[in-house]
Amino acid sequence: MSNAQASDAGVISADGVPLKVSLARALRRQKIRALMLIAPLLIFVVISFIAPIADMLFRSVENSIVPDTLPKTVVALQEWDPASNEAPGEAIYAAMHADLVIAAEQKIHTRVGQRLNYEAPGVSSLFRKTGRRVDRMEPGNYKEQFLAIDKDWGNVEIWRTIHRFSGNYTSGYFLSAADAELTPDGIELVPENERIYLTLFVRTLVLSFTITLTCALLGYPIAFLLSNLPMRTSNMLLILVLLPFWTSLLVRTSSWIVLLQQQGVINDLLVSIGILDDQNRLELMYNQIGTIIAMTHILLPFMILPLYSVMKTISPSYVRAAKSLGANDWTAFWKIYFPNSIPGIGAGAILVFILSIGYYITPELVGGTSGIFISNRIAYHISSSLNWGLAAALGVILLALILVFYWLYDKIVGIDNVSLG
């Protein structure tokens, strides 16, 4: 009897519970304990960091200001055919009047005007002007009275814009961020000379690529030297790499400003040696050269450190074997050493590239107008033009771009191999 029970439930532990059950219980308890330890930080990061990012994603498509401020107009506009070349009828003007009276009372009509102004310039002043006079309108004949305030109210384009952006969500910000616009004929790119964002994205990528390339060119010899010197010497020299790495970003940027400006150290030196004429001082700053020099310096340690850690593991006997088989110095390096160091170049290059795409401070301070990145435009839209939706859309595109590169980094290097020097 008892034998049959034991074989049914498997092995039984000392307290009479089947071993399988008590093992599962112990495992569950371990998992819960681990999660309890992680939970406080997880909740903290979700609230203080993940929620903001999610909010940004939401803001890049959110458009509730139009349907919230102009609810009656939005409903009434459903009847109107935007393809017709006629301004809407009296009913819609009456709805607009009713909405604007309420909005003007709460002083929010300027906000919706500003929102629509991003899509059709001129709407902001139209709304502001109308909002001042809307409560003095006589009942009836609204269309005439609106047209009396501004004949733009008869403009079909204005009504098309309101109609197009009357939903709770919009792709308008993303389209603007990609220099496109929604026309009655579908999505079209704006004229070539107005494509600021595409130009900026391309410039960000090209400059980041240039910076990555210069970092690789300058970082490779240093990493090679460090990994081939005796430990004691290389540790001493490593300090020369780590000290700039640890120095505040703003300190390094201000130092580059001091070095590069027209009355700066480098120009002064060149003039006093006699290489340069005092009149023809070099313009090393407030352009792309300034951004490239300063950012190469700032990101160079991120290239050297992963390269160094890979090169340290390349056994010197490989090169020696190649030489003993008759290879000369160059062949031994190019055919044997260099292929072995490629993982380090890959790791460093992707790291530098990712960091560089998102840079803000250094381009802002030394880049002038031609050396700024897409991040600077995002900051401009948040703090100066106050077009938060567009800033959010640009941010989402940049984030997506970076996540693609991180995914590549994870595939090639593995995210766990991030080392802090």
Next chain:
Amino acid sequence: MAALPPYASSAQIAWHYGFRTICALIFLFLMLPIMVIVPLSFNAQNFFTFTREMLALDPDGYSLKHYNDFFTNSDWQGALGNSLRIAPMATLLSTGLGTLAAIGLSQQHVPFKGAIMAILISPMIVPLIISAAGMYFFYSRIGLQGTYWGVVLAHAALGTPFVIITVTATLVGFDRSLVRAAASLGANPVTTFVKVQMPLILPGVISGGLFAFITSFDEVVVVLFVGSAGQKTLPWQMFTGLREQISPTILAVATVLIAISILLLSTLELLRRRSERLRGMSPG
């Protein structure tokens, strides 16, 4: 890269010295900003270049007036005070929560480990301008924008990945049987943690904390958006100084910050060696 063998050809000799010259130039490039800004901060004039007196090593060419300005000017002192109020609090938050989470993550059975790790590391991956934009939007919604705690929360979030990475790295070499031994001798989990585990992982925790501190102390993008004039930190003050009207006091501030980073770097190096010794590895 050992010394040249006696049979080296002339091309090899040329390459040997040529390569070292190239490396020396790159090292010069790396150190140039620091080498230039430190002596310039002692300039007696309000110039950003070396004056004739400085080059002649004339004592009259040097002065401490920019340092004097830094330590007496109320703008700079206010900014320093703000930095010193924000950074330690952010460090405390991120080190405390980060250490707990790292211990949790290094347990043997952690469900959804990959996903959790990705979330916890994300503040390091996302570019600062995007974090700053998101935090600005979200914190203004919940009324944290422009407050002390808003900046502290933001900085603590940015600092946690560094704590997680350093503490998890220390825990890799941690011998689990020590915890079991303590437990078998009757210690409860809290005593085991305080008396056995904590002293051993302390170097990792302190270096993680230093990373978190320097992240907050150096950070400017997020504080520019999340903070208001009341939270103006030292980097923010430097940023406005550089953008609007560059004053030589910035050079003195920069030198003070360089001194701080040298201090931090040596502390970290000492801690790394200590941690390796504790784990029975030879110092590298």
